Amino acid sequence: MSGRAIVVTSGKGGVGKTTATANIGLSLASRDQKVVLIDGDIGLRNLDLILGVENRVVYNIVDVVSGRCQPRQALVKDKRISSLFLIPASQIDQKEAINADQMRDLSTQLKEEFDFVLIDCPAGIEQGFRNAVAAADEAIVVTTPDVSPVRDADRVIGLLQSSLGEPQLIINRMSMAMVKRGDMLDQQDVLDILAIRLLGIVPEDEAVVIAGNKGAPVVLNGGSPSGDAYGRIARRILGEDVPIPELNGHSSFAKRLGQFIFGR
């Protein structure tokens, strides 16, 4: 078996890479896929916390590549969805503790056993980024509809094109209210600028913060707009043709009338 290794990256920090990795991973795993998540953010370990498995971390990725343990020993199994595993980052090492070849070898090994290897990339375009990209065959770029993340996304897309080909885009934290007011770039604006394929749009959603607090990502509790969006993204990754709901600023007369009368 040879699975798909996908890096989740962005350039800019804080745009939702870790949240996306956790939710897409859980969502794929709940669709009968065997999934391993790699926290590539060495020195700033977070994916375990977002997944809520921080208390069961024993070994980490630096232990694996330096031969202090077997990859199998470092896998943290999710208790909610049994086909999901995590290889945590190390909190104390430097990014330079691992090189690109080691990451590539690890990923090759994991792809033998897993359908998906998802790599949560650190911010920036230095060693940590290069390591994460080396381990991947495909890339997902996450951005928010703000000027700096979009600019950084463009840079990362340029860097990826030479190695992994064209990445797919997730636009995160879209606020319908702001788009309607003309105060936020809408999906078409972002696509006009970045000119890559759209994988999905995730709305701004308080549920993400609550999920973080609890260590229970949004896809685990149905019904949140962001969780539903990640579910659709996972289905698209699996090749299903799931339409992307239009989140643009043009609202119909009837909708505006409704808003006028009901105030929402």
Place this chain on the structure above:
Amino acid sequence: MTLTERIQLFFGKSGSGSKDAAKNRLLLVLQDDRLGLTGEKKEALRKDILAAIRKHLDIDAEGFTMEFMSSATDQKEMRVTAPVQLGRGAVNLSK
């Protein structure tokens, strides 16, 4: 939502419409990023163009600026505009 906000939404009236500024600024800056057009390169280009024009036309060197605009429809197209201020000599001649 306040009544004013509701009325504004009803008429399709927007907030400050700041996204247009965001889009235009991004298109500009990304054009430079993608071409590797640094401030230094732009300045060198500006000086060369200025010198070239001044060989043939008496223009004001002081306020000579160049603007690089990417086309909204064609990623491969760029428009360079450089409004020139005619120098005192040229203006006097035409009188």
